[in-house]
Amino acid sequence: MGALNETPLLGVLFDMDGTLVDSTEFIEFAWSSWARDLGVETPPLERRHGRPARDIIAEFAPPERFDYAFDRLEWWETRPDAPITPRPGVHDFIAQLGDIPWTVVTSATYPVALARLNAAGIPVPDTMVTARDVTRGKPDPEPFATGAARLGLDPATCFAVEDAEAGVRAAVGAGCVTLATSSIASERTLLTPLAHAVLPDLRGVRVDGDRTGFRILLPQG
Incomplete structure (x- = not known):
């Protein structure tokens, strides 16, 4: 496995649609x-x-x-019959976080985010950044800067996971160490110059450390 970051990180910021959930x-x-x-x-x-x-x-x-x-x-x-499922590797990755603080930074509204996380069986964090919490949405860095602030952290100490070009630009612009995930090869090609690393999903991504400082280890090959 290869380390994505050498400087220890302190928190995690997830996009939702296409990153945590398949919607x-x-x-x-x-x-x-x-x-x-x-x-x-x-x-x-x-x-x-x-x-x-x-x-x-x-x-x-x-x-x-x-x-x-x-x-x-x-x-x-927010229809209750929405066929929402978790993306591959999401539950395992979140389980690894333990007491590491994390939140969701999404362009969806809070009711939509709540409905989709619940439908996918993903824990709802204590605080989220949703559409009404920012004045400038992605690709502006404001959403990820706000997410880091709500965790009491500097964006530069946060690991961000995104799937869209606008979101990757927002996360990198805020200073986050950013992993882009997409199951579509052409999208991974588009995102490769923008993110710090690109993978199909979170399967095999490991967390090495705890809330005092952690590294992200990426699968090779």
Whole structure:
């Protein structure tokens, strides 16, 4: 195994969709259903990936219907029958953290984040950074800087895990040691110049240390 960092880290910041949970199929269903309700074009994936919903809605829905559009999307995205599953390696990695502080930094709203974490059987951290907690969403560094602050840490002492270009840029811009994960080879190629390391998922990633300082060990090959 190879060490990602030499300077000890103190906390972990996770993106949610595509990183902790596999929600792609349901998200596509929710956005297409939302667009049908509004009578607008479905925003293409490349315009949505990793960005706050409010920014996307502002581009595709009439301004006078923004509040309705936002509430309607949240209604679709918090359906209890959503087929949400954990990404490979997530449960094992979180179990390794022990008393190391961690949180979720997501462009989703809090109700959506809560619904998806619960559906995937992932513990809900005491504090999360969601869409309403920041004024500038990813790719701005503010979400990850806010996540580190809520853990009482400097972003430079945090390990971030992301899957989207916007999120990787945000995490690296905040100063985090950043791992990008994607099951799609072309996306890994895109993310390789941006992140400190790129893997398909968290399987085989090990935590060496505790809350006083830890290293991230990556599988080789």
